[in-house]
Amino acid sequence: MIKPGRSNPLWLAFVLHRLSGVVLALFLPLHFYVLSLALTSPAALDNFLAFSDLFVVKVAETLLVLLLAVHLFGGLRLMAMEWLPWTDRQKSLAAASVALGAGVACMFFLKVI
């Protein structure tokens, strides 16, 4: 019925932080499971590593790194907002944390490709 007003970059930053957080929460158990294969089943781990050499898997990994980095820098921004002296440049800081995250993801992609 009544639409909420959300034309606000910080609202988008919130959504990005929440989504990246949820995806990371889903990814981490999987990540630890794969690591545990090194102990429990090295052959399965080798298979998985071969699979992770595929280009599309590398793209997916880059996306994960992007989310992780965006979540990290976004989290640092929020902690700075609450604990450091206030600055009115919150929108620029949010944009900068996304840009930094994207930079880290690009470097990762160039390295694994």
Next chain:
Amino acid sequence: MNTSNTSASLNVSVWRGTSDGGEFRSYQVPVQSNQTVLDVVTWIQQRIDNTLSYRFACRVGMCGSCAMTVNGEPRWTCRTHVNNVTENATLEIAPLRNLPVIKDLTTNMDPFFDKWIKAGGVHEPSALRNDPMVPVNPESKARKVASEGVECINCAVCYSACDTVAANPDYLGPAALQRAWTLVNDVKHNGKNTVLSAVSESGGCHNCHSHGSCTRYCPVELNPMKAVAGLKKSTVLSLLRS
């Protein structure tokens, strides 16, 4: 107001109903120069349907009673010019979000003001009438912080914009928390710790997700998000100290 008419008209959809249900109804309103959204609502009420309910008082942005949702965004309607918000000569006017609707555009503000009290927003004097007056330096850091929030006109625009209020009806909301932050920084207020513990409870300042919609929409350009950030830090520091 300049009421020179032109032949053009606005297509206005106005929410008619209560919290139990309702619908948007369409009205044609002549375009006038310097027309505010409140003028449009008044025109409909006076010329087309006098059963339309809405609320206003000062018409100059002082009393905070005229806020509505205009084309999907919460606004003070007496200071919102139609020209600045219409798209293709259409206007959609609804009551504020996050508050019960009494009828049409009139919301029940009780939950909003109850939360001011719940957040410790009642002044507790630090001196009696015969005590000497304590001078307050307007340049002191605490007074400057307190002064940042005092121009709030209680319009509930920020409350309506806040998605945390929408998701958690117990959340005190930006305006009540900003009032609490003002009192925490007011040297004349005696109940600083009462305020800090009131805003630390469930539904308090730590529920804020820092979306900044409150600050984005506050018509008097206050910064409730900054006030809530101040409360978050102060409540944690006071917990560590105790």
